[in-house]
Amino acid sequence: ITKVNPSRPYLHYAPEKNWMNDPNGLVFFNNEYHLFYQYHPNGTTWGPMHWGHAVSSNLIDWEELPIALYPDQHGTIFSGSAVVDWHNTTGFFNDGPGLVAIFTHHKETDSGIVQSQSLAYSTDSGKTWIKYEGNPVLSHPSNPDFRDPKVFWHDESDKWVMVLATGQTISIYSSQNLIHWVFESEFGTNIGSHEGVWECPDLFALKVEGTNEDKWVMIVSIGDGEGLAYGSRTQYFTGSFDGKAFISEHSEAKWLDDGRDQYAGVTFSDIPKEDSRRILIGWMSNWRYANQVPTDGWRSQMTLPRELTLKECEGHTKLVQHFPKELNQWFNHTTEIERTVDSSGINIDVEQGPVYLDLNTPCPKSGELQIALNYSDQTHTVIQFNFNEKKLSFKRSNSGKVDFSELFSKDQELFFRDLTELQLTMVIDTFSVELLLNEGEYALTSLQFPDESLKDISLKTDTGEVLIKGVVKQ
Ligand code: FRU
Numbered sequence: 001i002t003k004v005n006p007s008r009p010y011l012h013y014a015p016e017k018n019w020m021n022d023p024n025g026l027v028f029f030n031n032e033y034h035l036f037y038q039y040h041p042n043g044t045t046w047g048p049m050h051w052g053h054a055v056s057s058n059l060i061d062w063e064e065l066p067i068a069l070y071p072d073q074h075g076t077i078f079s080g081s082a083v084v085d086w087h088n089t090t091g092f093f094n095d096g097p098g099l100v101a102i103f104t105h106h107k108e109t110d111s112g113i114v115q116s117q118s119l120a121y122s123t124d125s126g127k128t129w130i131k132y133e134g135n136p137v138l139s140h141p142s143n144p145d146f147r148d149p150k151v152f153w154h155d156e157s158d159k160w161v162m163v164l165a166t167g168q169t170i171s172i173y174s175s176q177n178l179i180h181w182v183f184e185s186e187f188g189t190n191i192g193s194h195e196g197v198w199e200c201p202d203l204f205a206l207k208v209e210g211t212n213e214d215k216w217v218m219i220v221s222i223g224d225g226e227g228l229a230y231g232s233r234t235q236y237f238t239g240s241f242d243g244k245a246f247i248s249e250h251s252e253a254k255w256l257d258d259g260r261d262q263y264a265g266v267t268f269s270d271i272p273k274e275d276s277r278r279i280l281i282g283w284m285s286n287w288r289y290a291n292q293v294p295t296d297g298w299r300s301q302m303t304l305p306r307e308l309t310l311k312e313c314e315g316h317t318k319l320v321q322h323f324p325k326e327l328n329q330w331f332n333h334t335t336e337i338e339r340t341v342d343s344s345g346i347n348i349d350v351e352q353g354p355v356y357l358d359l360n361t362p363c364p365k366s367g368e369l370q371i372a373l374n375y376s377d378q379t380h381t382v383i384q385f386n387f388n389e390k391k392l393s394f395k396r397s398n399s400g401k402v403d404f405s406e407l408f409s410k411d412q413e414l415f416f417r418d419l420t421e422l423q424l425t426m427v428i429d430t431f432s433v434e435l436l437l438n439e440g441e442y443a444l445t446s447l448q449f450p451d452e453s454l455k456d457i458s459l460k461t462d463t464g465e466v467l468i469k470g471v472v473k474q
């Protein structure tokens with residue numbers, strides 16, 4: 001019997017209908033996670049932007065709410081962030097703390113594009129929003145790329161800090177009240193990748209695992225540009241921040257994800273100190289083909305939330321990603337696997353629905369290991385480890401619908417360092433695979449559009465016999 005593939009993701013947020021891009025205004029308040037997002041309510045392709053809205057108590061089950069922000073006389077509503085104004089620095093809240101959204105107004109005028117930053121606030125925990133009457137609060141006389149404000153409270157200097165995408169740099173501003181902003185510094189000249197316009201920055205501190213040291217992380221997405229072979233993608237920098245300037249400790253870009261479908265990711269604001277997690281959600285698509293992906297009536301999904309930590313690996317500080325513990329609640333049963341794999345291969349059966357797979361094996365020094373996600377006799381996604389080259393190839397050219405984009409069917413590659421153990425975590429949903437390697441040190445996020453549901457997962461290797469241990473959760 002052919003199982004009919006459901007037409008929506010199980011675990012990933014996607015709007016009921018129409019177009020979505022970047023996550024916006026990620027904030028935790030009154031026991032709810034808020035996910036706002038770039039939304040076009042009148043079509044399944046990018047158009048005049050609004051802020052769509054969803055809430056969740058557990059980061060996985062999202063409830064879609066009415067649109068939070070509509071275009072107005074200052075323009076359409078581009079990306080931005082939200083914060084809790086705990087101490088009423090804005091004067092908007094007479095009755096306890098409330099939410100403030102800091103977003104970009106985008107306007108196309110006869111003399112060109114104008115982007116400026118504006119505020120909206122909510123006194124009912126995000127249900128309804130009031131635009132600040134003094135909008136916009138931060139403009140630039142001539143820069144048409146002046147957008148995507150991410151704001152946080154900086155305790156040490158007792159003020160709000162904004163990171164803003166300003167062409168191919170990030171500008172840093174500060175404020176006492178979210179209304180009056182002072183320019184502090186500009187980051188990014190001659191640092192990192194400049195193959196496209198810089199977008200959707202984020203800046204936060206994280207403890208380096210196993211030390212008492214904090215480092216600051218600057219995340220910068222790069223819009224699809226001529227120079228980018230694989231479309232839009234996200235770089236990050238590690239370094240220091242003194243309330244005024246961010247100093248990167250390296251000049252080469254580090255990449256957040258080696259897959260093609262993790263973009264515009266930013267982190268939640270105001271997760272309680274007792275929890276202290278830094279959680280990122282990205283848009284699971286790529287500007288190269290986002291407007292063409294073959295979904296029905298809705299377009300685009302968010303990635304699963306990723307908990308971020310920092311780890312020292314071979315002299316570099318790396319951003320490490322884990323799925324949040326809340327994901328476990330979703331699965332009803334766990335099957336342990338302990339199997340010997342050789343060239344004749346093994347099969348792991350799965351049921352309809354999302355699959356969580358965690359595999360461990362000693363890492364061979366040469367040869368190949370192949371993991372195939374089998375949808376039908378002709379349709380497979382193949383994950384191939386080449387141990388000589390220390391390369392993982394993610395092959396989706398036979399994964400179902402691929403002909404909507406030339407780039408989509410090309411292999412995605414991830415190069416890993418010398419490893420003694422191979423540890424692989426994968427979450428396979430209706431239209432995506434999120435893969436983490438070596439306890440989250442490497443990530444590869446990939447869309448796929450199979451016509452049928454996953455039948456089984458097969459493994460084989462030419463490296464002799466390898467013992468594979470792990471779990472499958474469904
Ligand atoms: C990133 C981006 C942002 C902009 C938004 C518009 O994907 O281009 O820079 O604010 O999308 O929808």
